[in-house]
Amino acid sequence: MSSVEMIESAAMADSRRAMEVCNACRYCEGFCAVFPAMELHRDFAAGDLSYLANLCHGCKGCYYACQYAPPHEFGINVARSFALLRQESYAEHAWPAPLGRAFARNGLVTSLAMAGGIALVLLLTFLLQSPETIFGILPVTPGAGFYLIIPKAVMTLTALVAGLFAVLAMGMGLASYWRASGTRGWSVKDLRQACKDAASLRYLGGNGHGCNDKDGSFSTTRRHLHHLMAYGFLLCFAATSAGAFEDLILGWPAPYPLLSLPVLLGGVGGAGIVFGCAGLLWVKLQADQEPQARALLGADAGLLLLLLLIAVTGLLLLALRGTSAQGVTLCVHLGLVLGFFLTMPYSKFVHGLYRFAALLRNAQEQREAG
Numbered sequence: 001m002s003s004v005e006m007i008e009s010a011a012m013a014d015s016r017r018a019m020e021v022c023n024a025c026r027y028c029e030g031f032c033a034v035f036p037a038m039e040l041h042r043d044f045a046a047g048d049l050s051y052l053a054n055l056c057h058g059c060k061g062c063y064y065a066c067q068y069a070p071p072h073e074f075g076i077n078v079a080r081s082f083a084l085l086r087q088e089s090y091a092e093h094a095w096p097a098p099l100g101r102a103f104a105r106n107g108l109v110t111s112l113a114m115a116g117g118i119a120l121v122l123l124l125t126f127l128l129q130s131p132e133t134i135f136g137i138l139p140v141t142p143g144a145g146f147y148l149i150i151p152k153a154v155m156t157l158t159a160l161v162a163g164l165f166a167v168l169a170m171g172m173g174l175a176s177y178w179r180a181s182g183t184r185g186w187s188v189k190d191l192r193q194a195c196k197d198a199a200s201l202r203y204l205g206g207n208g209h210g211c212n213d214k215d216g217s218f219s220t221t222r223r224h225l226h227h228l229m230a231y232g233f234l235l236c237f238a239a240t241s242a243g244a245f246e247d248l249i250l251g252w253p254a255p256y257p258l259l260s261l262p263v264l265l266g267g268v269g270g271a272g273i274v275f276g277c278a279g280l281l282w283v284k285l286q287a288d289q290e291p292q293a294r295a296l297l298g299a300d301a302g303l304l305l306l307l308l309l310i311a312v313t314g315l316l317l318l319a320l321r322g323t324s325a326q327g328v329t330l331c332v333h334l335g336l337v338l339g340f341f342l343t344m345p346y347s348k349f350v351h352g353l354y355r356f357a358a359l360l361r362n363a364q365e366q367r368e369a370g
Contacts, residue, residue: 011085115306115343183360
């Protein structure tokens with residue numbers, strides 16, 4: 001048995017033990033969505049535990065309220081047990097499986113190495129251009145600028161292949177998780193409730209008072225920072241979509257004016273990602289380490305750092321247009337974006353998909369329970 005399989009087995013066994021104790025105690029039944037969902041089960045199959053783990057938002061309120069938490073001999077730590085089990089579910093359902101197992105071993109190194117490697121390859125490609133092109137002050141006019149550095153066909157094809165691969169890999173992983181969780185029979189009402197819970201990050205506030213990020217005191221900081229990051233990401237996606245529509249459909253090629261829709265959406269979204277990711281990194285560094293799965297902090301920080309670097313280089317690219325630094329900045333930014341696309345299916349990014357599936361099953365079960 002490999003070390004990964006041993007870790008996975010330990011995470012599943014520890015989560016089952018914790019849920020059996022919690023189901024007998026039920027002191028935390030009003031804390032978040034996990035405990036009402038737990039009470040609907042007497043036995044916990046692997047799919048049920050994976051579902052509960054992905055339903056958990058890691059608010060840690062149950063840890064500070066639990067009478068069986070360390071130093072009690074039971075050592076109940078639901079937040080840590082479920083964090084490890086979530087990571088196990090990501091690796092188990094990743095597609096192709098070998099890449100998922102590799103990422104599970106060292107998320108930070110894999111993510112940053114891939115992004116850095118691709119950025120280096122792009123930089124070397126730039127060095128094959130003439131110095132006038134690389135370091136020259138290129139015109140900021142439609143069809144020029146960016147495309148004088150990297151041809152439009154190369155940029156479009158690379159983005160298309162990487163994007164389709166990420167969507168396919170995440171879709172295959174989500175389908176595998178969905179089958180394993182045993183979710184069946186949801187309705188449009190359940191879907192609407194799950195969308196509402198996901199969009200508002202309802203359960204990132206624990207039982208309504210907030211998360212226990214630093215210690216036993218409650219705070220909504222993590223929820224607000226997560227909103228900044230998530231909606232910043234969506235605004236950047238909207239900016240990319242708007243740019244693609246203007247270029248491919250309307251025939252208005254990049255770069256775009258400062259007051260154009262792609263630039264405005266990307267600027268606001270990029271700022272949201274910067275403040276959200278920087279804040280979440282700060283929260284992780286300040287947080288009590290006892291209820292956390294310390295082995296996963298590197299992978300979590302790696303994703304936040306990669307998103308932060310993408311946003312920072314994107315904003316720098318906007319500020320440095322028409323300068324001699326535009327070429328190198330564009331190269332680094334696109335390298336980071338490409339690395340992000342390729343690592344998306346094997347990073348914590350997929351937690352959004354898995355958590356939405358868990359929220360959908362939770363809405364269905366709560367509706368059926370009356």
